[in-house]
Amino acid sequence: MKKINIVILSISLSLASLFLNVNLCFAVQEKPILKAQTETILQLGPLFKDHMILQRDLQVPVWGKANPNAKITVEFANQKKETTANNEGTWLLYLDALPASFESRTMTVSSSMQKNPLFIFDILIGEVWICSGQSNMQMAVGGVPNIKALIPSAANIRSFSVKRTVSFTETDTCEGEWVTKYPNSAVAFSFAYFLEKYANIPVGIILTAWGSSSLEAWMPRDMTETVPHFKTIMDEFDANIEAQNKIKAIIDGPKPWSRKDDIYLRRQSNILYNAMMHPLIPYACRGVVWYQGERNTQSMFGMLKEPWFSRNSGMLMYGNTLKEWIKNYRKKWNNDNLQFMVIMLPGYGKTLNTSSDKNPESPTAHSWAWMRESQLKALELPNTEVVNTIDLGDVKNIHPKDKLPIGERLTLLATKNSFDNKIGAHGPKMNHIEQNKNTLVVHFDYAKGLKTIDGKSPTGFWLSDDSKKWVKATAKIKGTKIVLHSSELSKPLYVRYAFAGVPKVNLVNEANLPAYPFRTDTFKP
Template structure:
């Protein structure tokens, strides 16, 4: 009996041990996977969860073992990483063995921002020469981690990632990855031959405050109301009700302001007998910012007379096009319908009784709140069809302005989804705060351009916030200045994009930052310029010089000071070695003004490493601006061949001041 009892106890212990071993399955964060890169020569936090009491971690680069006692199911050790190399393994044992393979030790860079950082080599991006770039993307020592788009009102602990974790850079893996990040890594790798890990966490169309923590934003007080609304459901509901009431009143004011186009419920401009002979003409489809209504936000009316064959008469027809943002449509004076949202393709059914053989009039009223506006897309996207017959609507359209929103008070704004303050920091940055980084590259600002003055405070705040949260007050932070975009203007004028570039330039006063200027490689008609190779390489030049100590030129001329004598102003620059024009022609892009604040194009020339400017119209100049436009055409550079940043010497009130 005693022998049976002892045997039973032995079996029970073995069975329980096997059960505990089966239950003791260690789990790791989504960013600790095969193929990952860990920061070299660092103390790297390595952690996870388990049901076991203890966990042992062994690293193959030094065969060292680390032990951790689990607390509330969580454990953490600190791994000492050597100089770059690999591949290595990490073995985690909590009763079961879990082995991470093909690990490299090298340099880890976080890549973040909005769509120009997100823009992939292929997919919707299609960078210059993308097929060859993808074909040649065989860099097994560059590794890629792609974060999913997630937003949250509160900080999250788990980063959602694609592809199950880290991927080895290959033609198959790179096509959908950030092109700017890839070209940055490729340049650094070719120069240093060090493994590079890229954590790509960005989201198109997002604002900087979404990437900043609530704690940091609370020091600004510009976002207090929305942050309060995110903190609790009652506050959120109250905020929504307030916004709904305010936007209703504002929309009523917008409608009343359209006095020419609307009289009560009557759409005057849509009438078949309305005389539009005095209206101007624009080509559609095309964003009106690129042609007829540069910088315009508001309501515009569009009219076109089309000739239909007899086969259309009396039959229902379909009208299709794309509009930005909202539209309403009339056919031969009769209201057909309306659609809100710039991403929605318009599909309208026209009752056959409205159509006739010969001349028919289509009227479209478009409201645009910000950014590109009007009817956009390809010529083949805009048509009317009946059965198998189709009549193109592309070409000349008459237009008239209904309301310019500059004449109204600013519209109420309630951030939603991913653009809520702190929402992307919470979901896409907070979960990786323990991951050791070499630095950050950042490409963002387009979505904050209308609040450029605020960005002068917000952007440095984001940088200091990330440095504090990642536990590295000297964390390198290199960013891209906005590219040239939109229509080239004949005369000097105001520009929100120039003011945003100024905010970025001022951020260089923050230690251990760097800025890639790209106002020479943008695209007037594409907010997503295709030459991402040069963008990535310019960021890489900054990193090579400032982080890795290479003797390489990384900056064009940067304005330092000025002196005015009589009718001349002399400008001095940092990084002025070999000051010249990029095209070997006369200097362009400089403008000058007197006390009246009226700017004129300046005569500019290079003398002894300085730039001397004057203008016949300005007897006593007090201010100079350079490349102060949405799409500047300046050509100042230095021995590096890199463009000079836009700047201004004055501190006069800009068009974005006070915008919150």
């Protein structure tokens, strides 16, 4: 009997132990579920970090993530704004426009479902510009001596450099920090330097650039709806499993990437936009400085089959594509007044293999002249500017060092538009042509004090009739006009000015700003 009781007791203890273990297992399983249900999340967009600069005189969107339906409160500069996160946990609110200020302020962001708020320290208010493009925008300050010399006297400039990477889909985050110093881009820094000196307010530069990238690299996928050749590119990309696997292997592979892999990534379409531009939307800024185009000069008509990275707009489709790109970005930023300053490609002597004429001064060669004409199409949209660089560049070097004038000219255009100053910001622009027997008279806008920089007769003008044979013109300044003729043409009909890879030009206005290139014919290349 005693043995039976002992056995029963042992069985009872075993069953009790079993039930206890089962309950403990359930308890262990329930803990993470409970934690997941109560975990608090409060995040801000990737640009909302210490030392940031907010755009003056515009509403400032502030956004991020939180628990679904959490009440979000943002306090800054005597403002208190509230909103509620949606069912997915995303939220967005707007601060009222604020004037420029050097006062260091703190932003407080709190959630009703999180005990501790977030703090962002040392915030200033000023002018914010996104500077983007390829290698000539990326070119470092140290490579340009006269811009490097500006560093000791630089002040009140802050910058955020977006880490160069790619993504198959649009991302909401990017790597980078605001720093209280100039951006390491010769063009972006010189622009910020002169803008700060002129306006005497803080200047923030968001630098997102990568050498060798095409315009298509910075295009969102929804532009397949408005740009037919881009749809073709993306359809081909979607079908190219080998390329996708290679990109994934590079992204997931060892760091840093090899130069070969780095080049392969930056020459792709769309995936740079996804990782390096989309996360910036809708950060308040004055506009975009765009220095790009070299990658798209590899053909006249675009969409070359070989090499694969030449499958882009080419020079002739670039202009219309650029306009669609600008319109798309404005829609994404929800700002029709978002300014775009396009930097014209400067002088460069290389011509395409399709060109029988290899003379870098020829008005008929397949040269960068055609790309500049496409870039100038941006001016067909409001709130756009093209920085004229026709007097700059290097016949042999695709990365010229004369970038200081670009920063100065960007500043003239930015202050004219953003500060409404009555200053000289444009060089002479052709308005119309008047035919007078055996001469053609070019009428210019922005031509006060029209002159040549060297005191000689104007150069860079060519004339033609319907024969399509172009001859150098004899040019003479007459007030704000230029009178052209040639002993080789009895009745000239058309003018091309500075329409060459590396034209010899000397025509400027009283502000010493160069005349813009143009052509009046409609001949096809």
